[in-house]
Amino acid sequence: ADKLPNVVILATGGTIAGTGATSTTTVGYTAAKIGVEKLIEAVPEMKKVANVKGEQVFQIASESMTNDHWLKLAKRVNELLKQSDVDGIVITHGTDTIEETAYFLNLTVKSKKPVIIVGSMRPSTAISADGPINLYNAVATAGSKDSVGRGVLVTLNDEIQGARDVTKTNTMTANTFRSPELGSLGYIVSGKPIFYRASTRKNTADTEFDVSKLDKLPAVDIAYGSANANTIAIDAFAAAGDVGIVYAGTGDGSLANTVRPRLTELRKQGLQIVRSSRVGNGPTIRNGENNDDETDFVVSDTLSPQKARILLMLALTKTKDTKEIQRMFYTY
Numbered sequence: 001a002d003k004l005p006n007v008v009i010l011a012t013g014g015t016i017a018g019t020g021a022t023s024t025t026t027v028g029y030t031a032a033k034i035g036v037e038k039l040i041e042a043v044p045e046m047k048k049v050a051n052v053k054g055e056q057v058f059q060i061a062s063e064s065m066t067n068d069h070w071l072k073l074a075k076r077v078n079e080l081l082k083q084s085d086v087d088g089i090v091i092t093h094g095t096d097t098i099e100e101t102a103y104f105l106n107l108t109v110k111s112k113k114p115v116i117i118v119g120s121m122r123p124s125t126a127i128s129a130d131g132p133i134n135l136y137n138a139v140a141t142a143g144s145k146d147s148v149g150r151g152v153l154v155t156l157n158d159e160i161q162g163a164r165d166v167t168k169t170n171t172m173t174a175n176t177f178r179s180p181e182l183g184s185l186g187y188i189v190s191g192k193p194i195f196y197r198a199s200t201r202k203n204t205a206d207t208e209f210d211v212s213k214l215d216k217l218p219a220v221d222i223a224y225g226s227a228n229a230n231t232i233a234i235d236a237f238a239a240a241g242d243v244g245i246v247y248a249g250t251g252d253g254s255l256a257n258t259v260r261p262r263l264t265e266l267r268k269q270g271l272q273i274v275r276s277s278r279v280g281n282g283p284t285i286r287n288g289e290n291n292d293d294e295t296d297f298v299v300s301d302t303l304s305p306q307k308a309r310i311l312l313m314l315a316l317t318k319t320k321d322t323k324e325i326q327r328m329f330y331t332y
């Protein structure tokens with residue numbers, strides 16, 4: 001028989017480790033309660049597809065994930081993947097920011113070995129909890145040779161999503177993770193990942209980003225466009241010392257006439273401005289709703305504001321040049 005792959009589970013908390021008062025409590029539970037050993041014990045079936053080891057890296061609800069957590073996690077993943085006795089990694093994670101952590105690691109993990117991020121929508125104590133099957137599928141995917149070189153993957157609900165394009169689309173249901181514009185990558189069928197497509201964008205070992213020597217990321221925040229828009233948030237970000245702002249504009253990243261002049265001024269003062277969209281689908285197009293060549297802004301392409309924030313932070317660790325940063329937004 002083939003030797004089983006070695007998979008390390010890095011646990012970070014989330015609803016997959018959550019507990020509720022009763023088996024029918026699916027809302028109003030407490031996230032991040034159960035330790036990694038208990039998570040592993042709950043799914044003995046995993047032993048048939050991999051040799052599994054667990055490590056508790058944090059125990060938090062994912063809405064409290066920070067840049068510092070990401071740096072620590074990326075460093076640990078890179079360390080482990082350098083070991084010849086580690087074939088793949090599974091990260092258990094809350095679902096609220098799972099897509100952000102996935103994209104951050106997609107740009108900063110320096111290995112082709114599989115990295116799978118998994119969560120659940122129902123707490124571990126719930127009737128028909130989705131955590132155990134999701135964890136089983138994630139371990140099976142992490143141990144599969146078919147998953148090598150595909151970038152960081154998010155697996156829930158029997159589906160495989162790519163880190164760049166996946167997003168949470170429903171606040172409550174188990175089938176919340178979708179890659180609405182560009183499609184999911186595949187399915188997990190009885191413990192076997194089946195891939196149908198791959199992103200054309202660069203990831204992991206093929207990126208230019210290296211966080212191994214960083215202990216801090218540049219300060220970048222997101223401001224949200226709406227009718228009656230004003231500059232209160234962007235003024236505060238600038239005053240707080242942000243070096244970049246992602247503006248989640250209306251429509252194709254359009255900017256109100258009350259906002260555009262101030263963003264242009266902030267760019268002149270050296271802040272990097274990325275124009276993105278609050279719509280959730282479709283590209284924010286260069287020189288469309290704004291003359292970006294003239295204002296010297298970057299556009300996010302199809303990245304959501306929350307993912308544009310990540311790429312802008314990493315870009316700013318390499319360069320301050322707008323053209324270079326725009327190139328990165330068309331590359332990753």
Ligand SMILES: NC(=O)C[C@H](N)C(=O)O
Binds near residue numbers: 013014061119120122
């Ligand atoms: N379903 C979940 O995991 C939600 C939880 N608030 C978290 O992100 O940690």
